[in-house]
Amino acid sequence: MNRNASRGLRALACAAIAGVSLWAAWPGFQTAPAAAFVVPATPSRSGEGDVPQLASFVVNAAEPARVHAASIAALPDGRLFSTWFGGSREGATDVKIHGAFFDPAAGRWGEQLTIATPEQTTRDLGRLVRKMGNPVAFMVPSGELWVAYVSVTLGGWATSHLNLIRSSDLGRTWTPATRLVASPFLNLSTLAKGAPVFFADGDIGLPVYHEMAGKFGELLVLTPDGRVRRKQRLDHGNRSLQPVILVKDAQAAVVLQRFAGESRPPRAWRSATRDGGRTWSPVEASDLANPNSALAALALEDGRLIAVANDTEDERLRLSLLVSEDDGRHWRAIHRFEDREAFLGRSFGPDVLRPLLTRDLEALGPGPAAESVLRNAEANLCRGETCSWQYDYPYLVRGADGDFHLVYTWNRSFIRHLRFNRAWLEERL
DSSP states (O other): OOHHHHHHHHHHHHHHHHHHHHHHHOTTOOOOOOSOBOOOOOOSOOOTTOOOOEEEEEOSOSOSSEEEEEEEEEOTTSOEEEEEEEESSTTOTTOEEEEEEEETTTTEEOOOEEEEOHHHHHHHHTSOOOEEEEEEEEEOTTSOEEEEEEEESSSSGGGOEEEEEEESSTTSSOOOOEEEOOOSSTTOOOEEOSOOEEBTTSOEEEEEEEOSSSBEEEEEEEOTTSOEEEEEESOOSBSEEEEEEEEOSSSOEEEEEEEOSSOSSOEEEEEEESSTTSSOOOOEEEEEEOSSOOOEEEEOTTSOEEEEEOOSSSOSOEEEEEEESSTTSSOEEEEEEEEOGGGTTOOOOHHHHHHHHHHHHHHHOSSSOHHHHHHHHHHHHEETTEEOOOEEEEEEEEOTTSOEEEEEEETTTEEEEEEEOHHHHHTTO
């Protein structure tokens, strides 16, 4: 290829990327959604008189040694299904999408499964997939279990796209992956993290976000059979990621978003709708500190909101349970699931890390052998003689029995599952 042709191809590629960016930033791609949400079902049990309970489990196996971005779905038969990605490191070509089932009666997570790989996704889509990322598992009204997951052909997360696999038998078998075409131009830069919402007309609203030439949350509306119907902007500019939508009634919902901007102090963003998601109020800063890190949240029956977040300004070394009584504007911490704030700005090495990790083993609950936990955590948290802590990417759901289920990345090495009941929560509210 001659030099002029090569320059022409590069110019064409740059123009294509610029076109994607301009299209994504254009505010006109806003078809109004249905005018009513489906309100999450009230738990079958009130929990009144229950003994407060908090239980801990480790979801994944010891290999692969690096895992991240778990989600969890409550199945109609009472079990739970969690999915996450794992490999040698985030963004590596050996990353796969894994999953496992939790049996509440046995109180244990089952065998770790592989539900999607780059090779399998490449075959299913008929196009190259090199890297994989965030999976989101959820039940849909038809009774199917769906997993939407991120993949990349070339470049980084900013050039990603979404894929969907479906199971009609609650995860025993899966359909081949299909692409979710979220953009009419090259279908680039759509990622998922939050739990979906549902509309009265049967459509499914999947919170997604964009990272190319801007960072902002969106809502990807899917048909009941898994096709993209439309996409709606939840913010503009270069400041927000990973929206979480909290439905309060058929017309009202609140959206919280991860801070991804440059302003100080960093605070989680919030906005709201009072017309079933047809329009959203301008994004405003809440008082919840957010160090550019994912958060999770749920709406309670009494109108209050609860969230799990890294409520610090700089690092992900504390993970807290918080409550808001004014639709997410103000937040109050009511429990610390993880707290290493004493190490903020402090340099320490493996000699300090090891005894503290050993003490943590007592609280982690059933899972891989202790030596595997210690080995993986030290390998992922230390670079030579410098170590750090990291607890992040929470995902929170509620089962039909009213219990709450939280999964998050524990020190880059394991997916921790915490199960607590309403009585435990009420003691702290």
